[in-house]
Amino acid sequence: MTAKLKRKKRFLIVSPMFDFGPFLPLNISVISAILEKAGYEIKLFDATFYKMPVRDGWKEASFAIGIFKPVNWMGYGMDKLKKDYIGDFKRLVRSFEPDFIGISIFTTLNEKLALSFIDAIDDDYEGQVIVGGIHCDINLERVKHYKKISAIIAGECENMLEDALDFLAADSNRADLCNVPNLIYRDDAGTWKGPSNMVLSDIEHIPFLNWDYFDERNFYRPFEGKVLRMGHVEMARGCPFRCTYCINERFNKQFSGFWRVKSVARMLKEIRYLNCKYKLEAIKFWDDDFLAMDMEKLKAVTAGVRKMGLKFLCHSRPEHMSLEKVKVLADNGCIQVGVGVESGNPEYRRNVLNRRMTDERIIEAFRNCRKYNIISSAYCMIGMPDETRKDILATARLLREANPHVIVHAIYAPYEGNRLYQYAKSRGYLNGAINYENTAECYLEMPSIPRQEVEKLFRTFIFYSRLEDSYYPLIAQAEQDENIFRRLKVALEDKLSK
Ligand code: SF4
Structure with a gap:
């Protein structure tokens, strides 16, 4: 041998x-x-x-x-x-x-x-x-x-x-x-x-996560300008919703029961094991919508995390961020919630993105986080199919009113495999090569807005979403003028530092 x-x-x-x-x-x-x-x-x-x-x-x-x-x-x-x-x-x-x-x-x-x-x-x-x-x-x-x-x-x-x-x-x-x-x-x-058939994993019974092979540096994540030793876990896999730009829409169609949630006992056993072995300060629940689980489960799992002395971070949807649920997060050591807003035009959200929450619901979600001192991050996209300049500014204004701690915006990247991609393709908006590595570039050629304008709005979006309407004419000039851009950056830093 x-x-x-x-x-x-x-x-x-x-x-x-x-x-x-x-x-x-x-x-x-x-x-x-x-x-x-x-x-x-x-x-x-x-x-x-x-x-x-x-x-x-x-x-x-x-x-x-x-x-x-x-x-x-x-x-x-x-x-x-x-x-x-x-x-x-x-x-x-x-x-x-x-x-x-x-x-x-x-x-x-x-x-x-x-x-x-x-x-x-x-x-x-x-x-x-x-x-x-x-x-x-x-x-x-x-x-x-x-x-x-x-x-x-x-x-x-x-x-x-x-x-x-x-x-x-x-x-x-x-x-x-x-x-x-x-x-x-x-x-x-x-x-x-193949494949002979397709099956989903039974996530309740998969082995505990193994981080032995990662470089020690993988444990450190930036948080609010500091660094935390953090592990990433999943309580649930999949998502009960079907936003048209998201892969979950496809998987929810393909599989019944795609959204699966682990039992509290199993999740806490895994976190305890990981914390003992890797000595963490915080964990991040990588779930698409951590607050989609019912209140009893949410209370039990977050209280268990608190008893281990860990802080935690998660993502959710505005509809699930009631005052009661956000209070449960705060009481049990949640330090950050990431929330998708995506568009500030309610019709566009509903008819194109299949997201049916109201503006008021979105604003309330972030207000609840402020009330309980949880850092909130809002995610949004600009330059989505058929969006206009007015739509993009509506997103900025909604975010300004919602006032999350952090705004993360990106130009829509047409990833394959979902309905929004098909929508863009069927309208002939996808003509050139796409460099997915560069999220500051617009890849849609569409009649509603030139791609160069989307890129300029990307660069100035943070001003539109943080400064009052009286600044808007100046911000429009900053889209073309680097000196004005720099002046506005100082004005914004000044505002955010107060
Ligand atoms: S809520 Fe988030 S994870 Fe769920 S389908 Fe929509 S975009 Fe995807």
């Missing part, structure tokens, strides 16, 4: 993340837990701490217009970003000799980087390359054309990964395993087969 046959099976997980800032992605955390349980020797190649010039440019722009507060990372090693990610990846593949290389592609944004890793794999590599992630579900036919891959995991992997790897590792495709759900593979003749 050769040394290779005697040793444990090896799996190299590749996370093609840009430098978004450090965090602990749930997909990698759960995949490594499953593989470890199945007896694999694992290594993680994480692109997070490599210097990516494109994102840096985007980040600089974001700081310049006030989307993010600068953070003092001194002492956390964030200044030691490396550059040669392809060279380091190739060296790791050669030294580790993995049986499998698994690349998780979360969105189209990560596709280019993921493909650069796939291209870098030597032609004489003897193992198998597997890809998975939401991007692969949505763009399956395109993904099938990637060179060098032998399998695609479509959908969730927790209940099938081990069987899928056994199947792929068998000398010849085993008939007894060829109906592994969610697996798309090349048969012995090289023809794509």
Whole structure:
């Protein structure tokens, strides 16, 4: 028997993340837990701490217009970003000799980087390359054309990964395993087969998250100009709503019961385990809508987190942010809630985005956060299909009235796989190539507003959404004039510091 046959099976997980800032992605955390349980020797190649010039440019722009507060990372090693990610990846593949290389592609944004890793794999590599992630579900036919891959995991992997790897590792495709759900593979003749059926994971019984393979820096997240040691967990997966620009709309159509919530006992057991092992200051619930769960569950899980001495952060929808629920958050140590606003035109929200909350509801959600001293972040998009300048300014005015602590705005990026993308496409608005890495660029050519105007509004949006209407003529000039832009930035900083 050769040394290779005697040793444990090896799996190299590749996370093609840009430098978004450090965090602990749930997909990698759960995949490594499953593989470890199945007896694999694992290594993680994480692109997070490599210097990516494109994102840096985007980040600089974001700081310049006030989307993010600068953070003092001194002492956390964030200044030691490396550059040669392809060279380091190739060296790791050669030294580790993995049986499998698994690349998780979360969105189209990560596709280019993921493909650069796939291209870098030597032609004489003897193992198998597997890809998975939401991007692969949505763009399956395109993904099938990637060179060098032998399998695609479509959908969730927790209940099938081990069987899928056994199947792929068998000398010849085993008939007894060829109906592994969610697996798309090349048969012995090289023809794509599967999936035999699609299943959702039973999230109550998946292994606890595993952060052993992440760089220590992944634990640190910026918060209000400071740095917190933070873990990322999920209480629920999916979302009960169907906004037209969101992948949940598609999954809610495809699967009944797509929105799943863990039991309180299981969630608290996992958080206790993670906190003991990794010594955290805070956790972030990565749920799409943390407050969608019922009041009893919300009280029980948040009280449990408080008893462990942890702060927490979450996301929610305005409709779920009643005074009672926000008070539960505040009483139990919530420090931040992120809330999608998206558009300030109620008709557009309802008819185009399928978001049926009123302006009053949105304003009330942020007022409730102010009342209980929870930092609120509002997310919105501008330059969505058929939006006008008036619509975009309505969004700015609504945000000004709602007065969240933080406003995060982006130009609408037409990601495939949802109704809003189809809407834009059917109207002929998607004509050129899209660089998903640059969220400061408008990619829609539409009659309602020129793309250059959307980009100028992106740059000045923070002024429109924070300063009174009397400033609007000056802000309109700042769209063209850098000196006026700088004067307004000073005026805004002055206002926000009071
Ligand atoms: S509420 Fe948020 S997560 Fe849910 S469907 Fe809408 S955009 Fe998606």
